[in-house]
Amino acid sequence: MPYGNPVGVYVYNCVAEERVPIILNDPKIATWYSCGPTVYDSAHIGHACCYVKLDIIQRILKNVFNMKLVTAMGITDIDDKIIKKAKETKTDYRTVAKAFEQEFWIDMANLNIEKPMIISRVSDNMSAVEKFIQGLLDSDLVYVTHDGSVYFDTSKFSIYGKLQQIQDSGEPSDQVKKNKMDFAVWKGYKPDEPSWQTTWGEGRPGWHIECSAMVSKIFGSQLDFHAGGIDLKFPHHENEEAQSCAFHGTKQWANYWIHVGHLNFKETKMSKSLQNTISISKLLEMYSADTFRMACLLSNYRHPMEYSEQMMSMGQEIINKFKYFLQDVHIYVNNSTIDKSTYNYKLLSSLQNVQEQNLEALKNDFDTASCINSMLNLISNAHTIMKLDTNNFYPVSVVLIADYVVDMLTKFGCKLKDSTEQAISDSVIDTLIEFRHTVRSNALKTKDKELLAACDVVRDKMKSMKVQINDSKTSSWVRVK
Structure with missing residues (x-):
């Protein structure tokens, strides 16, 4: 565990395989990096699920636990897939990347996802990438191959595989690598691809080195939270952690890895390669951003989530329940036929219990589903009293419940109104x-x-x-x- 100040919140740790306390150097300041998109195509609802859930966690840390969270995201704007798309469309790779990045930010805004404070693009950080690789070369932790590529030597990093247990036979998988698990930090020059000149040769960065170089440039030798989809745990995050620890000479680079489970279609992973995706713009033609966010709130962020009409209908139904309640509260407290009010201490006690339960649920690995269910029970109880207890009038108790519901849903990122x-x-x-x-x-x-x-x-x-x-x-x- 890191040295510092426990903040009273617990999060799942994939290395320890259990929930561990969040410990920060400064109890109110935390650093967060999210792996952003490779901008070669439109984002789909699998991406929406990942980024909405990460947005919810960030909002909880900031709005519930009052952390000053410094957020950054990396944009991969040079990659095999971008180059392929550019060739297919006979377009410059930079034009392809810029167009899909712009579309990505529009999608994120329409989902009410807060934009990172710092956006870092690979193409703008070639100097940082070169310095990072040069540092690994100077430490003899990487090797240059005959085609001008540079590979990380996993045999020289004893704790490789700490995020996900890896069995390495130690045998090379091809004529280039020394060991099976070695990975490219630099890809040698190819005449039909964009390239950059370095001290060891011409070429372009490997996928994993990009995030390590950009994060190290922004946050230095240690990072509090590093986030992305569960599919990035290996090899991307594993390789990031290895090369970053090696570069900085530390045993731990990112203190907490946040991995979001897949969004599936009937137990099948949603992906562009399987051609079973729904674009975010298409999703928002059918459902509101609040509806999709509510579906995400009802799911554990680490677990797979199955997309279906039933799932979305449930999200819409719950959003409507909260909206109906708020409308009914407005009508109730403005009842002109009653001129005497009192407190309902049973309702106020229920509100206090829900507030305490929800705080504990969020401290326990961001259990938003429990929070939503407890709030539904709370408004159900309030509704019953508002409709059946016609002899008494409890505007203060009811308004406090409505205020709490609005406050919590807003902290989770729901708007509760159409934009x-x-x-x-x-x-x-x-x-x-x-x-x-x-x-x-x-x-x-x-x-x-x-x-x-x-x-x-x-x-x-x-x-x-x-x-x-x-x-x-x-x-x-x-x-x-």
Whole structure:
């Protein structure tokens, strides 16, 4: 474990294979690096799942535990796949990378993912990459091959495989490598590829060296959090840790690795190579960003998550429950027929218990699912009292619960409202819903089927306009995707 100050939060550690305390050099300042995209194609919902879950964890650290989190992300804008895409489209590789990076940031903004404080692109950091590799060459930890490539010598790094247990026979896998697990930190020159000149020869960086060089340039010899999808654990993160420890002469470079589980289609990994992806823009045509985020909140960040219509429907249903509750609270506290209020100490006690339970759940490896379930139980209890206890009026207790729900969901990154412009103002909708509710209530008393049918037509037309009406004792509505 690192030296420093325990902050009272526990996170899963893949080396220890258990939850360990987060210990920071400064109890309120932490560094965080996320592996960003290789910008050769549009981002899909597998990427959305990863970055939304990482955004949720970052928000918890900042908004719940009051950490000053310095965030950085690396963008791979030179890579085999980018070069291939450039050749296929007969476009300069830099144009390809810039176009898909711009699209990526638009997708992230539409998902309400906070942008990193520092964005580091490989193409802008060739000097840092060269210095990093030169340091490894000077320490005799890498070797240059006949084709001008440079490989990391895993036989000289005794703790290689600490993130994921690796069995190395010690035998070379081809004519270039000395050992099977050795990996390229530099790829030798090829005439049809972009290249850079260095002291050991011309070529371009290997994939793993990019992040190590950029992180070391930004954060130095040690990093608090390093994050990415579970597919990056090996070989990418394993190789990053090895070459960074070797370069800095330390046994531990990143203190905490945060790995997000895959988003699957019926137990099949979602990937571009399998051609089974849904783009983020397509996702947001079908569902709101809040709906997808709620689905992510209901899932453990480390575990696989299965994408389905049922999963998204559940996310939408829960978002609607919270919205309906907030609408009902607004109506409840503005009830003009009651002129005397009191406290409901049972509700206030339930609120305090949920606050304490949720804090403990978030301290325990960011258990957001437990938080959502406890808040659903809380608003259910409040709803019951608001509707059934007609002899008493508890505006303070109810408003405090609503305030807590909004506060927590906001801290998790939910907006609870649409960002797009609406054709009909909320006040007009309020008037229509109130009028319909009055008509429907009278029709129910007189059993007027014609008026009830007319009310149903209004409800269905409003739903087609993305406004869903909730018929209860006091009718309310929410905007839906």
